[in-house]
Amino acid sequence: MSENVTLTIDGKDITGEKGQTIMDAALANDIYIPHLCHHPDLAPYGSCRVCTCLVNGRPQTACTFPISDGMEVENDTDTVNEMRKQIVEMLFVEGNHYCMFCEKSGNCELQALAYRFGVTTPRYPYQFPKREVDASHPNVWIDRDRCVLCARCIRASKDVDGKHAFDFAGRGPNRHISVDAADGIEHTPVDADDKAVQVCPVGSLMLKRQGYKIPIGQRKYDHEPIGTDIETGASKKQ
Amino acid sequence: MVSAKKTIHIEPVTRVEGHGKVSIQLDENNQVTQARLHIVEFRGFERFILGRPYWEVPVLVQRLCGICPVSHHLAAAKAMDLIHGVEELSPTAEKMRRLMHYGQHFQSHALHFFHLCSPDLLFGFDADVAIRNVIGVARKFPDLAVQGVMMRKYGQEVIKRTAGKKIHGTGAIPGGINKNLSTEEHDELINGFGDMPGIDQMLEWSRGALKIAKDYTLDNLDSVADFGSFDSNHLGFVKEDGAMDLYHGNLRAVDKDGNKIFDQIDYQTYTDYIQEEVRPWSYMKFPFIKSVGPKDGWYRVGPLARINVCDSIDTPEADAELKEFRKATGTACCNITMAYHWTRMIELLHSCEKIKQLLEDADLQGEELVRTGERRGEAVGLIEAPRGTLFHHYEVDENDQVTMANLIVSTTHNNVPMNRAVQKVAADHISGQAEITEGLLNHVEVAIRAYDPCLSCATHALGRMPLDVELLDASGQVVDHKRT
Structure with missing residues (x-):
């Protein structure tokens, strides 16, 4: 007990x-x-x-x-939420996050957090890092511009999918998601129905040819701020 | 010794979409020796969509513009349908996209007529600049001003219900559409909602706007017939029966007399018929009809060109207006620059009739939204945008990433014609004048405004729009400066 x-x-x-x-x-x-x-x-x-x-x-x-x-x-509290707001702003400037045309917009946890915290523009200078797209896989693609280094895909691939297809490479500002193959994600055992592909909170690891299929107004965060489902207990009923 | 040669700059040009300037060179006798419209923006979309996945393009590339993003959204989507392997959309997808497109035409034409050009038509080109603006229109013609605002709003509401939001929506996706029109949305557009009237009121207001443009042209035919006018070729879409179609069709080009240069051309082969030339003084390219050559192969697009190339219009009221237009202008092909306003309002009425027709079609509530097919590597998407024929051409690699993009936007086609119009008006109205007044310079802008140019689209930025005019001598010294 x-x-x-x-x-x-x-x-x-x-x-x-x-x-x-x-x-x-x-x-x-x-x-x-x-x-x-x-x-x-x-x-x-x-x-x-x-x-x-x-x-x-x-x-x-x-x-x-x-x-x-x-x-x-x-x-x-105001103090804690201000701290979090700054963290979210830092995450925005460390990557290249173009919400206006991102297919994850409306379903993106980073964007939803920014809305919840009232981020209008980051107080820090944009870093504009140079990051690479890997679209070599027939059904899955990586846009590293949008990665927030949360390691959800790394953990899911290793612990749930049993593949360890992803890991971090590089240090400091050069840290990025790499794949367990020299020639790109195409040569990894990643499948479209892997847990790793489902858990990305942003638009970094995505299924191909699925973008924008959910119309505006029906996306996850179109009507209520992120966390509302938890605060109302709705997430437990799902 | 300082030469008496002068250059006048109108920068930026006002009441147009985007940012441009006009330079007018005068000799010692104040005779115009050269007049040019310079497009001074640079956008670079053709470059930075390289490497992006093809399904992202219709949403990304529409960010070229906040005025007619739907046109870019749909032209890109039409190309990506083919890349996606879909030659024919489901009836629901095709009709939802058409509804979106006619909503776009309706709002854009209403915006241009009421907000941008009506001050010139209602008050005169030389009227006091303090009243020759949209606020002046609102004060003197409040009912008209309200109509303009509500018509534009209605068009935007159509777009919202088809694309998801009023500006930069996501409705069209490769192979189809991501939503149908709910019965609630349908009822709102038919009957109106809140303070927004329904489709029948929009039709009535469209007839009224058309009458203003028509009466203005006919009442002032002697003066407008020659204002910034010149003979030109014309290009636009027609259906197989020669009727106007703003969403899909084949290319037809006619010469100044209405003789066909080419007809029923599948736009996938446009590079066999249209070529682009670069000139060092503008960021815009200069397209021309290959078979006629760069010197004489330039052409006009947009409402006037579409009226000139089509045999008929497939909605009854607009078709009757087309016949009246042809009778009044007396030729198979009208080359009067100021007739753009009348023809634009014929299209406004046509778009409104089309919206009503579509709203009566139950296919809009259909469930088949997307189709798939065998992927291909290259495709062209064309659409008749409010300002004219819009070309999107893409190549996509086996990884689904864009490797080539070429966009020829409506204002690019109209580049040479707008320059001709500027030259003509400058020569007719500014040459020999001892003092260059704001009203005289507005004549130049009136000629440009007739084309409803979208300068930001044409260079693939938005700028503020004060009028800044400098009079320079040949050594570059400012001898006069006017700013509104």
Whole structure:
């Protein structure tokens, strides 16, 4: 029998299970902690820092930090949300994100976070990195311009698909997604129905020839901000 | 010693879509020796879509323009249908796209007529610039101003219901469309909603706008017949029976007398008939009909050209207006530059009739949206955009990435004609004048505005539109400067 742990998030008492992360405990209690690299079907990673909360006054990533009795978590406060907004802005300037014609627009978690935080224009200078497209696979393509280095595809390919088709290469600003083949994604065992292809939060790893099939007005974030389904409990009913 | 030769710059040209300038050179006697329209924007879309996946192109490339993005969206989609392997769309997809396109024509023609050119027609070319603008129209003719705003809005609402949003939608996808027209959307467009009237009111207002353009032309025929006018070839789409079709057809070109230069040309072979030339003083290219050559092969496109190349119009009211236009102008092929306004309003009425016809078609509620076929590597997509024939030509590699793009936009076709119009008006109205007034310079802009040019599209930017005129002597010294 699991051991219960009691903590507060923004002053509200919640109960979780020992060993849970703050993120999992919050989700179980219909509390939305904004996130990007976290995915419920994948192991915690903690790379994007969007889920950063103040835990007993110190910044910690909710997706990796385990809960403990008496823990006080600040999540939906002006201070914390401003911090997250800056992180999202940094993610925008580090890549080449052209929402206006991106086929992921309306279904993109990064774009949706920017809308939720009210990002109108980043406060940091655009880096305009030079990144490569790999469209050699018949059904899947990588647009590295849009990658936020969340590692969802790496984790899904390794842990769920059992293929380890993706990994990081390069360091610092040159870090990028690489594939386990010298000549491009075409020579990897990646298939269109792989979990790795389904979990990309942005428009970086995509199925070919599917763009724009969902009309404007029917896309995931067209009507409600990201996280609304969690806050209303709707995500549990799906 | 300072020479008495002068150059006048009109920069930027006002009440047009985009950013351009006019230079007029005068000799010692104030006689015009050269007049040119320079397009000073540079966009580069043909280059930066290289390497992008082909299904992205209809959404990406429409960012060329905020005025007629639907035209670029659909021309690119038509090319990508073929790349995608689809020769024939489902009836629902074809009709949804046509509805989007007629909505685009309706809003664009209404915008140009009411917002951009009506101040010249209603107040006169020389009228006080303080009232010769859209605010002046709103003050003196408030009902007309409201009609202009509501008609443009209606067209935009049609686009929203077919493309997903009013500007830069995503409706057309390779092989079809991503939505049908819901019965609720259909009822709104038929009957109106909120303060927006329905299609029958739009038809009534279209007839009224057409009457203004027609009456203006006929009442002033003596003066407008020669204003910026010259003989030219004309190019446009026709259906197999020779009728006008703004969405799809074959190419027909006629000479100044209406004789066919070529007819029923499948536009996939356009490079056999049309060639482009580059000149050092403009970012725009100069297309011409190959068989006639670069010197005389230039041609006009747009409403006047479409009226000149077609045998008939397949909606009853517009067809009756076509016959009246031909009777009034007295020739098979009209070369009067200012007749663009009348012909544009005939197309406005035609577009409105088409929207009504389409709304009565149950295929718009059909469920077959997309078709697929065998991929190919190269295709051309053409459409009659509000300003004229729009060419999109692409090559796509085996990885689905674009390797070549060539766009010939409507205003590019009209490049030589607009320059001719500028030269003619400058020679007729500015030569020999001791003082160059704002009203005289507006004559030059009136001639350009007749073409409803979209200068940003033509160079594949949007600029603000103050009028800045400098009078320079031959050493480049500013001897006079006017700014509105």
